[in-house]
Amino acid sequence: MSFKAAIVGRPNVGKSTLFNRLVGSKIALVDDTPGVTRDRRPGEARIGDLHFTIIDTAGLEEADAATLEGRMRAQTEAAIAEADVSLFMIDARAGVTPADEHFAELLRRTGKPVVLIANKAEGKAGEAGVLESYGLGLGEPVALSAEHGEGMADLFAALLPFERTEPEDEEADDTVAETDVPVGEEDEGAPVDLTRPLKVAVVGRPNAGKSTLINTMLGEDRLLTGPEAGITRDSIAVEWEWRGRPIRLFDTAGMRKKARVETKLERLSVGDALRAIRFAEVVVLTFDATIPFEKQDLQLADLVVREGRALVIALNKWDLIEDRQKAMAEMREKAERLLPQARGVSLVPISGLTGSGIDKLMQAVAKTYETWNRRVSTAALNRWLASVLEYHPPPAVSGRRVKLRYMTQAKSRPPTFVAFCSRPEALPEAYTRYLVNGLRDTFGLEAVPIRLMLRKGDNPFEGRASKR
Structure with a gap:
């Protein structure tokens, strides 16, 4: 990127709309409600042949530093300090307000270049506001x-x-773009590239401590946090490095039960979080250890497995648990009983506030990711299948036994197997589960979803006329 530009201004003047237009994708949430954006979100922008980094920010408001609005303003001020130029936006239809004048003075004191933007200037309704904005003294x-x-x-x-002529290494775009290739659709035969950032989405119920956990990992207050539930709205991606390995962490909005999601804005936030799950490789499902395994926790775990993503469960707020050995034993028992579709999933006790357990969490993420990419040779699969059929053959259906002939792994990410049999529609679901559990135990595929597809083998005599 040649330079960085931060879009700043009062709430609801159109900052996120401009951000979406510059990056060419609707990745920032946009709504008529003021104050939709809370965290600063970077993205790769382009106008013609001009490429640069654009940062969307929360609306500037006068508020006490301890309040949510005050913490949002601190995020915006951090973006201004990071950027090379500020795009100060006003609403041309509303004209210049006292708040605009106050924040214009704030930007002048930073000593950094400012480009004044009069948004919503289409038609005659915005002409007066454009002329009035000259009075701000920003050119x-x-x-x-x-x-x-x-x-x-x-x-x-x-x-x-502001374009720089000297060459620079391009920075990775910190957003989940709609044009990205979803995980699992890339080349399945390619080996795992340890130099490419591992995409990890942190999800969970509201107020489970997701943003606090990521801030502790980064060692800075990069994401907005606080005691209020539901602070995070956009899915924000940040770059991190663990033991020399690049990691891209996605912070997501807390997801409540579907029946409780009433406002359009919350539906947009949940949709953004679901999209982050689809484009992630490993999903860290954050439980509140003081109230774990709520119904919503189980539904989120099931969603991750159905999407085919590698799953790791982080038991956050572990520092609040008194009898930790007993609590851990109970949680392992509940995980085995309530999450059979993710049998063997890693349960890692952590504290996002103090940072304890984060290294063990990342070890579990790396191990689960490796399992998610594992491939099993066709010869090993068919040796295993022969022993399974000898020990427990498929049941007879309507007086005819289903014959399993051959098995191969079609792809990884997640491990997907294809079994060829005589009558796939007749094989009982219980026997399919038996095969999946056998694959999991024999080849060490714990904690990752396994997909088993049944196919009917070609009949070489089909279509031939019978000889008399």
């Missing part, structure tokens, strides 16, 4: 409409002087 405003894409050529001209 000539760029009149545009982020919603309709008008005025982007003027924005290009305003940002062109």
Whole structure:
């Protein structure tokens, strides 16, 4: 990227709409409700042949530092300090407000370049606001409409002087773009590339400590946290390194029961979190150790398994547990009983606040990821299948026994196997589960989803006329 630009301004002036247009994808949540964006979100922007990093920020508000709005403002100020230029946006239809004047003065004191943007300037309704914005003393405003894409050529001209001519290593885009290839659709035969960032999504119920955990991993207050439930809205990706291995961590919004999700904004947040799960490789499901294995926890675990992602369960707030040995034994028993579809899943006690257990958590993530990528040779599979059929053959259905002839692994990520048999539609589901559990135990495929597909082998005599 040639430079970094932060979009700042009052709430609800259209910052996230401009961010989405510059990155070319609707990855930032947009709603008529003021204050939708809370964390700062970077992305790879482009206008014509101009490439740069754009940072979406929360709306600037005057508030006490201890309040949620005050912590949001601290995130915005961090983005301003990080950026090379600030794109100060006002609402041209509302005109210049006292808050705009206050924040314009704040940006002047930083001593960094500022580009003034008068958004919503389409039509005659915004003309007065554009003229009024000259009074802010930030130079000539760029009149545009982020919603309709008008005025982007003027924005290009305003940002062109900040382009750097010296070559730089391109930074990874910290967003889940809609154009990315979902996990599992890439080349299955390729070996695991340890230099490529491992994508890890941290999910869970609201107030389970997801953002606090990621902040502790990073060693900085990168994500907005607090005692309020449901602070995180956008799925934010941050880069990290563990033992020399690059990791891309995705913080997600807390997901409540579907019946309790009432507002449009919360539905958008949950949808963003679900998309992060689909594009992740390993999902760390964060439980509140003081109230674990709630119904929503089990539903989230089932969702991760159905999506085919590697699963690790982090028992957060472990520092609040008194009898830890007894609690751990109870949780392992519950995991075996309540999560049979993820048998052998790793349960790692951690404290996102103190940082204890994080290294063990990442060890479990690395091990589960390796299992998720494992391939079993066809010869080993068929030797195992022969022993299984000898010990426990398929039951006879309607007086005819189902014949299992051959098995192979079609792909990994997650491990997917294909078994060829005489009558796939007649094989009982219980026997299919027996085969899946046997694969899991024999080849060490614990804690990852296993998919077994049944296919009917070709009949070489089908279509031939019978000889008399």
